[in-house]
């Protein structure tokens with residue numbers, strides 16, 4: 465593929481292309497979106513730092529000539545930008561996020577888990593083998609659409625598969641807005657295959673279940689071991705993963721790369737728009753049904769059933785949409801209920817405190 469380097473060419477003088485010098489912040493993914501949120505004085509008083517890792521004991525941050533740890537306080541995600549307050553680190557200010565990945569925490573938990581912030585492209589990784597699952601890919605893609613991060617599907621282990629075409633075809637049928645790549649993550653030209661989304665200053669992330677080759681892809685981009693890789697049995701009996709924490713690494717020319725532990729379960733919540741985006745064809749048909757509460761089952765004037773009968777809509781795809789949309793509504797309601805309970809509890813505490821003060825006042 466040919467690229468246009470004209471913007472990087474000196475307008476006069478030598479005709480050889482020069483690499484523009486990037487600032488330390490640009491290498492960490494500093495973009496105009498963040499710069500426009502701050503004025504120069506604030507920047508010099510509280511320099512921007514990027515969160516590269518989040519632990520229970522705090523967050524690792526990197527800035528221009530700075531590499532440190534801030535104590536846990538804010539609800540931070542890997543990839544966040546903070547205006548770092550050196551005197552009072554916990555008072556550092558979180559900049560508005562360009563994008564945020566979150567999911568309903570695993571199990572029966574009623575809260576969100578922040579996955580990553582300020583990612584530009586997400587590679588949804590699966591393999592050309594039994595891991596390949598359209599419904600699971602759709603969840604990741606809907607999450608990406610909801611988070612306003614551009615998704616790309618990566619099919620690994622092409623070298624171990626006799627015919628990759630059926631996998632590519634099925635992946636391509638998910639959405640015409642999502643490019644699909646099939647490769648050998650171990651020995652293929654990974655950097656070349658991902659180059660369209662890997663310009664300096666960009667941040668990319670790899671999502672997918674365990675064992676599909678996320679860490680292998682990360683290492684291939686760096687040409688060295690950045691992330692630990694292991695066989696498919698990387699989940700041991702205690703459910704540990706090789707990649708234990710989400711880590712944001714930076715290549716020399718300024719590509720931010722995020723490896724994540726495998727995600728077996730991805731529960732969507734507050735992702736109605738993302739799902740509607742991915743299934744926009746179904747949503748549009750449903751809007752034309754005769755009854756606006758049409759369940760697309762036996763109702764007369766149902767455009768969804770008509771499309772299935774005409775062969776223009778896949779019945780299995782409709783079922784996946786129904787299931788994902790129903791699950792999302794349930795999760796969103798559960799989390800909203802929990803927020804309401806917390807609010808009530810908050811009110812109760814305030815009321816109690818007031819009553820207490822009131823009593824004191826009367827004394």
Ligand SMILES: Nc1nc2c(ncn2[C@@H]2O[C@H](COP(=O)(O)OP(=O)(O)O)[C@@H](O)[C@H]2O)c(=O)[nH]1
Pocket residue numbers: 620621622623624647648649650651672673674675676677678679680681692693694695696698706707726
């Ligand atoms: N042959 C082959 N092996 C791969 C490929 N991608 C990953 N692997 C192997 O699959 C295993 C799991 O890879 P890893 O990167 O740890 O997966 P992760 O859990 O998604 O990070 C490792 O043994 C890799 O060497 C590929 O495209 N071809």
Ligand SMILES: [Mg+2]
Pocket residue numbers: 678679680691692693706707723724725726
């Ligand atoms: Mg890994």
Ligand SMILES: [Zn+2]
Pocket residue numbers: 750753754758759760761763765766767768769
């Ligand atoms: Zn209908």
